[in-house]
Amino acid sequence: MMRGLLTGLCLAAGALLCGGAAAATGAPAGTEPAVRTHTLVIGKVSSNPRKHYLRLKPMVDYVAERMGALGITRGEVLMARDNAQMIQYLREGRVDWVTETLYSAVLYERAGVAESILRKWKKGVAEYRTLFFTRMDGDIRTLADLRGRRLGLEDPGSTTAFFEPLMILRDEGLEAVPLSGPRVAPPPDKVGYALAGGEINLATWVYKGLVDAAAYNDLDWNNPDHTPEALRRELRVFHVSEPLPRAIELVRSSLDPRVRTRLIELLLAAAEDPEARSVLWSYQRTSRFERIDGEMRGAIRAYHGVLGDDDGGGDP
């Protein structure tokens, strides 16, 4: 009897408190931002929210179920249209945790809204490299030979087929300028780049001589689905980048440090947890997470200066 009364009182109190709190905001729930201390939100830039919801929801649920001691009781997913919107979400506190590639991670860090916490072995891969390639019978041997030539890249959101190649060219002292198409002649003292939109297109462009060279990552180069063997035989790699982390987990800078610490603990241990097996598989077939060591941290910071002030809106 007493227990029932106390329970009823507690429920009534909760309802009154929450009702009073809502009244204090002067707006119905859903129209004004509401503080959430018990929901962990994972986010990603996506053009297909449904697809990524199915991939991310099991993981955020797995983590949220293990954060009860911190007051986290559930997990949610929120996708952004592009990096600029994700930066806004992180700044406003609408997203707590993001899984992205290096390019986006650097954008978020540079904006001061998120910090990289772990490397993700996305699809079982820890790192990849950008390759520059040309026709087997072409005369390009070094990056310097690209001056006055046309380079094929994928799209502005690509880490290894846009961001990294441009950074490498910059480090070589080469200025890259966009071309409106692959047939447009570049300035003689600069590298002109044109966007192909896909790996197989890039290989075909080089093979057919539409561009003088192209760049994308070694995973796509070694995948016959993206670089057919018949094409690869006719192409030659002339520059290979340093390895880049395949994917990165970030948290918003203003996240409760206890939540951040617990998240890192859980993700690092996930590979050994049988209950996480299917969760990791759904989570872009991740095999494990590992800490970002000093060397990797330095490499990420080195990219911060690469981006111009107008970057940040691309969709990876």
Place this chain on the structure above:
Amino acid sequence: MKRLSPSPWPGLALLAALLFPGIATAGNQQMLQLLSILRDNGTLTEEQYQQLVLAMDEEEPAAAPSAPSSPGITTAPDIQLTTEGGVGVQTMDGRFGMRLKGRVMTDAALVQDAVPNVKKGEVKDQLGSAAELRSVRLGLEGWFYGDWEYQLEVDFAGDDTNVGDAWLGYSGFDRSRIRVGAIKEPFGLEEQTSALNTTFMEPALPGALVPGRNVGIAYDTHGERWSLGLGLFGEGLDDGDDNDVGDEGWGGGFRATYAPIAGARRALHLGLAANYRTYGANPDYEDSRLRLRSRPESHVADTWLLDTDDDLVAVDAATRLGLEAAAVLGSFSLQGEYLQAGVTRGDGQPDLLFDGYYVYASWFLTGESRNYDARHGEFDRIRPLRNFGRGGPGAWEFGLRYSALDLEDEDIEGGVARNFTLGVNWYLNPQLRLMANYIWVDTEPDVFGNDNDPRILQLRAQYDF
């Protein structure tokens, strides 16, 4: 029963919170701690605790979001509007969405060398050239609260309104989904692949042996390279018992697929399916009957050249078996199936076995590859490397198919046929394709010596969104 805590502090704390709203509004953490104490000492059940925490979560007031270690905020998610001809809308949290979809298939057929279709010495009909709307379908698919899904398709072609897929599903399980409604039974590669994505205009002859779409419950699960579908179904899409002649039939089965190779341009598909089905009393004859029949791979040429007609009487059950294989190697692909249906009958009638198979090859002149989906064991939409227009050729595909079906066994003379089909598909873009099939039909003469071996040229314009 857990003993009630004698401590008065929880109640007093709540009272204080009620009397001094400042405590409540200033301290979410304090309130959470209070609720935790109440839960830990048994005053609140875990369920009640969760309800209160959730209520707090949804109703708490705003706070400065950018402060160090600040809590997050939540607002209504944005909406994404998409279109590929139709209209799709979804929330950016991925939990709610819907898509209006549809298709129009317009066919025409030119039939040559056809003779009257004679069954048991009687002329039934004759193949003829014609044009038709093969399919005019509108559909709606969507999802809500993240894990619930639905689909509803209605086809208006011909004189009837036919329901296609119409189901409600739940996908909150690990890589699994359960559905109830009108669903294709899990059987056959060509059957599971949408008609929008098949290489030829109509299914091969053995398509006469698949159980088709029925009302029931289905479970499907998958891995990166395998899929498994199970189902239990009634008979047909209506109640099947409107003439009160007894129970309708039921059926159940499975389909399992495995892809040793599952790349975007290289794939090897293997599949196995089995299905058992009983048949309810036929309202016209008051016994259970099964009719297996096949057009000459042309829907416009609307004549059943192979047909067991009303001869399969007092049928107890049909047991179906399907074997599938397909390979994709760049622009080239092969596909084949063997299907059989064993029929058991009452009244001392002998058991029967009908079977058929097909094999076909496909090749893309323009470099595309058939789009294999290893997680579902079927083929998806073709996306041209360069859409037609502005110098783009679209995608051009050539196919050659050989298929055979034998509906004769013991006392049943349903007929035997073997067809060759040459197909050309022009995919102008992912939503629009033009198709041409030329079919050499070769039926075996029946016991009366009637032989009907027409040639059929048929064309299709297909648009979907």
